[in-house]
Amino acid sequence: MTSKPHHTEVIRATRSSRIAMTLCLALLLALIAMPWWASSGNIRWAIELSCYIAIAQMWNLLAGYAGLVSVGQQAFIGVSGYLLFVLAQNFGVNPFVAVLLSLIAPAILAVPTYLLLRRLDGPYFAIGTWVVAEAVRLATSNIDYVNAGAGLTLRVMTQYSQHEREIGFVLLCALLLLTTIGGSYWLLRSRIGLALTAMRDNPVAAASQGVNVGRLRFYIFIAAAVGTGFAGAIYYMAQLRITPSAGFDPFWGSMSIFIVMVGGIGAIEGVLIGALIYFLADRLFGEFGSAYLIVLGLLTLAIALYARGGVWGLLQKWGDHAWFPVRRKLIVEDTP
Amino acid sequence: MQWLDAVIQGVLLGGMYAQYALGMALMFGVMRIVNIAHGDVMILLSLIAVSLAGVLPFGNLGLIVVIVPIAVVIGWILQKFILNKVVGADPLPSLIATFGLSIALQNFMLELWSADTRSLPNSDIASASFQIGSIYVGLLPVIVLITALVLTGGLDAVLRFSRFGRGLRAAAADTEAAAMTGVDPKRIYAIATAIAVGILGLAAVFAALRATVSPSDGSAQLIYAFEAVIIGGMGSVWGAFLGAMVLGVAQAIGLRIDPGLGILFGHLVFLAVLATRPEGIMARKK
Numbered sequence: 001m002t003s004k005p006h007h008t009e010v011i012r013a014t015r016s017s018r019i020a021m022t023l024c025l026a027l028l029l030a031l032i033a034m035p036w037w038a039s040s041g042n043i044r045w046a047i048e049l050s051c052y053i054a055i056a057q058m059w060n061l062l063a064g065y066a067g068l069v070s071v072g073q074q075a076f077i078g079v080s081g082y083l084l085f086v087l088a089q090n091f092g093v094n095p096f097v098a099v100l101l102s103l104i105a106p107a108i109l110a111v112p113t114y115l116l117l118r119r120l121d122g123p124y125f126a127i128g129t130w131v132v133a134e135a136v137r138l139a140t141s142n143i144d145y146v147n148a149g150a151g152l153t154l155r156v157m158t159q160y161s162q163h164e165r166e167i168g169f170v171l172l173c174a175l176l177l178l179t180t181i182g183g184s185y186w187l188l189r190s191r192i193g194l195a196l197t198a199m200r201d202n203p204v205a206a207a208s209q210g211v212n213v214g215r216l217r218f219y220i221f222i223a224a225a226v227g228t229g230f231a232g233a234i235y236y237m238a239q240l241r242i243t244p245s246a247g248f249d250p251f252w253g254s255m256s257i258f259i260v261m262v263g264g265i266g267a268i269e270g271v272l273i274g275a276l277i278y279f280l281a282d283r284l285f286g287e288f289g290s291a292y293l294i295v296l297g298l299l300t301l302a303i304a305l306y307a308r309g310g311v312w313g314l315l316q317k318w319g320d321h322a323w324f325p326v327r328r329k330l331i332v333e334d335t336p
Numbered sequence: 337m338q339w340l341d342a343v344i345q346g347v348l349l350g351g352m353y354a355q356y357a358l359g360m361a362l363m364f365g366v367m368r369i370v371n372i373a374h375g376d377v378m379i380l381l382s383l384i385a386v387s388l389a390g391v392l393p394f395g396n397l398g399l400i401v402v403i404v405p406i407a408v409v410i411g412w413i414l415q416k417f418i419l420n421k422v423v424g425a426d427p428l429p430s431l432i433a434t435f436g437l438s439i440a441l442q443n444f445m446l447e448l449w450s451a452d453t454r455s456l457p458n459s460d461i462a463s464a465s466f467q468i469g470s471i472y473v474g475l476l477p478v479i480v481l482i483t484a485l486v487l488t489g490g491l492d493a494v495l496r497f498s499r500f501g502r503g504l505r506a507a508a509a510d511t512e513a514a515a516m517t518g519v520d521p522k523r524i525y526a527i528a529t530a531i532a533v534g535i536l537g538l539a540a541v542f543a544a545l546r547a548t549v550s551p552s553d554g555s556a557q558l559i560y561a562f563e564a565v566i567i568g569g570m571g572s573v574w575g576a577f578l579g580a581m582v583l584g585v586a587q588a589i590g591l592r593i594d595p596g597l598g599i600l601f602g603h604l605v606f607l608a609v610l611a612t613r614p615e616g617i618m619a620r621k622k
Contacts, residue, residue: 069431071372116607119614120566122427123370127562128610134559135603142596250555254439261432290443297440304433305421 011329012189020323032174035166043166045279047238050173052259053275054180054231057268058224059256061184064266065196066220067203069122071253072129075113075136076106076225077232078247082140084233085152085242095156096168099233106229109136110222118217130250137248151243154236172234180227185268188326192216197326200266258296261303264312268324273311341471342588348474350564350584351481352546354577355539356557357564358487359532361576364565366508366528367423369430371414373438375557377533380445381407381540382549386454396459400541407537408530415529420522438554445551453548462545480542487535488577495573500527556599563606569616578618582609 031050034043055073062068083102088095109132117128141149157165187193198206199213207213232252236242255278263274285292303310315321360374371377385403392402418437422430456462464475495501506514507524515521543549543557560583568579583602590601609617 063428067428069428071431071435116610119610121368123364123368123431124562124566126427126431127370127372127559128566130555131559131563131603131606135600135607138596138600138603142594142600254435257432257435261436265428290446293443294440294447297436297438297443300436301418301433301440302436304429304436305418308429 007331007333009331009333011331012325012327014322014325016321017323017325028174028177031177032170034170035163040162040166043170044238047169047173047234049275049279050177051231051235052255052279053271054176055228055252056256056259056263056275057180057184057271058227058231059253060260060265060268060271061220061227062224063260065188065200066217066224067122067199068217068221069126070129070224071126071250071257072131072133073224073228073256074248074250074252075109075129075133076229077235077252078133078136078140078242078244079105079109080229080233081236081242081247082146082152084237085154086146088154088156089152092156095154095237096172099172099230099237102233103226103229106225106232107222110225113225114218114221118214130253133248133250133253137244140248141244149244151241151246154240154242157237157240169234169238176230176234179230181268181271183227185324185326188268188324193326196220254296258300260310261300262310264310265308267312269322270310270312272323277311337470338592339589342592343585344471344473345477346585346588347581348477348481348584349588350581351477351484352539352542352580353560353564353583354484354488354580355480355535355542356561357568357576357580358484358491358573359535360561361565361568361573362491362528362532366504367419367525368425368427369419369423370427370434370562371419372431372434372558373441373554374434374536374561375559376438376441376445376554377407377410377414378536378540378543378557379549379551379554380441381410381537382544383445383449383454383551385541385544386456386549387449389456396456396461396541396545399456400538403541404534404537407540408534411530411533411536412526414533415526419529420525423525438558442551442554449551451550451552453550454544455548456541456544459545476542476546480546483538483542484577484580487538488573491531492573500524504528560602563602567606567609567617569618572616572618575616575618579616582617 031046034046038046055077059070059073062070062073080102083105084095084098087093087098087101093101113129113132117125117132120128140146146152160168188196195206195211195216198209198211199216203213232247236247239246259274259278260271261274262277263272264270281292281296285295307313309316356375356378360370364370381403384406385399388402389396389399392399394402418433419430422433424430461479462476465472466475467473495504503514503519504524504527506517506519507521511521514524560580564579564583565576566579567582568575568577582605586605587598587602591598593601
């Protein structure tokens with residue numbers, strides 16, 4: 001402590017956040033090391049879970065911060081998946097490099113999509129994104145170059161051994177989580193994060209404080225499209241097969257809504273909790289098919305009606321132990 | 337001649353879409369809510385109609401007398417237990433709530449009725465047709481179109497001239513100011529939703545007569561209703577009707593070019609309208 005009359009300090013990390021950060025890094029390293037300690041089945045699960053987390057966090061960024069509710073994110077999953085298959089299969093690009101190149105597709109699609117749909121009021125914007133996704137799906141199933149409705153198979157993956165593939169996949173997943181979760185965290189702690197939080201709480205007031213709401217929404221929409229597309233490309237590369245009805249499946253939208261709403265909207269912690277709940281529920285109850293989906297639907301409905309903060313919101317009531325704190329705490333000490 | 341036929345079939349198809357779209361336009365106009373389960377509720381009513389047709393001896397058009405009151409009750413329940421809790425400036429809660437409802441409803445219908453496609457038993461009306469020049473026109477689609485016209489005109493008149501219509505327009509413009517002048521927004525909302533879902537009941541019987549329905553069809557109907565409302569111009573009942581005609585014609589023409597293109601053409605016309613005339617063909621009347 002200095003002897004100045006006022007000592008001020010901005011605290012951004014908490015004990016819980018240090019523990020969480022250490023855990024996250026440990027988990028990330030464990031993920032990268034998976035090919036050397038885990039079974040192929042478990043690696044497959046890890047890839048799937050990483051994709052769920054990434055897609056859900058991108059939706060969270062849109063709906064939880066930018067106020068853009070989308071039910072058509074599957075458009076971006078499909079187009080980047082398809083571009084990956086075309087690049088790798090028809091142009092002979094190394095598939096692991098092609099994953100990164102395929103991110104151009106969602107970025108390019110997101111620009112006209114946003115510019116057209118921003119003209120629609122809140123709830124109509126959501127259904128507009130769905131129309132775009134459906135239009136892209138129908139267009140894809142009419143293009144013979146990508147095998148129309150029958151879809152594509154990623155045969156070039158046979159040139160790699162199982163072990164090589166697994167190393168490639170875990171590295172891609174680690175990069176995916178770093179960019180989507182790590183990137184969101186970095187963004188939310190930056191100056192833009194302040195603007196985003198202000199916008200989430202009240203867009204009109206944020207605009208009056210100098211936040212360019214329209215431009216920020218535009219950037220977030222594109223960033224979310226690219227992040228979602230990244231996850232989609234990895235997912236379908238692991239599946240080795242893509243069809244229009246799978247790649248552009250509206251279920252991707254339902255899944256991200258479920259994960260974010262159950263976990264807790266507007267918080268990275270919520271996405272992680274929600275993704276874990278969804279992943280476990282899917283493993284345990286997925287076999288019940290439509291009965292399981294009725295419960296998922298009713299749960300989403302109940303959360304929208306009675307507990308909008310989701311599980312993380314309920315946990316917050318017991319005490320503030322943020323894993324990813326984005327707040328700035330000002331400490332002012334008067335020294336005698 | 338082939339194209340004239342496509343246009344006529346498209347307008348007739350538009351009659352069906354107009355019936356889906358009217359309720360959506362009404363609910364959005366007054367509550368700024370889009371019910372994502374709109375199409376699923378319609379399919380639910382269709383499936384109830386198909387199941388009742390096997391039990392009740394009324395004939396197909398008599399079913400309407402049974403289904404519409406059921407629809408009104410469903411609308412009332414929807415309003416009372418879900419929509420009233422999520423009405424507000426933030427679109428997120430209403431979207432998520434009705435989205436969850438849509439998933440639950442779809443899978444509930446799948447459990448109850450299985451994934452089979454069903455339709456109402458064939459009747460004279462459904463198969464009758466008449467000839468104009470060299471073009472055949474089905475009697476049922478014409479009845480559907482006329483019904484849509486009457487519903488649109490009736491709804492427009494109710495909104496313009498009745499006490500309820502004035503209250504609704506006032507509540508839509510400014511809920512709090514309307515409440516101060518003695519309009520009860522909750523009551524207005526309840527009546528609006530009851531009318532919207534009641535119209536869906538009518539549409540449901542026609543849809544099951546015209547073609548087949550299956551539990552997963554709801555999302556497509558929601559999208560058509562939405563496209564019709566946006567193409568026509570938000571906030572106008574006649575706009576929704578006209579938008580439905582444009583959508584129907586676009587799909588029918590696309591279908592003639594290639595069977596895989598019908599629905600895609602509808603989407604493209606929607607996007608084109610959004611790009612060139614975002615306020616809709618019939619701009620909102622102030």
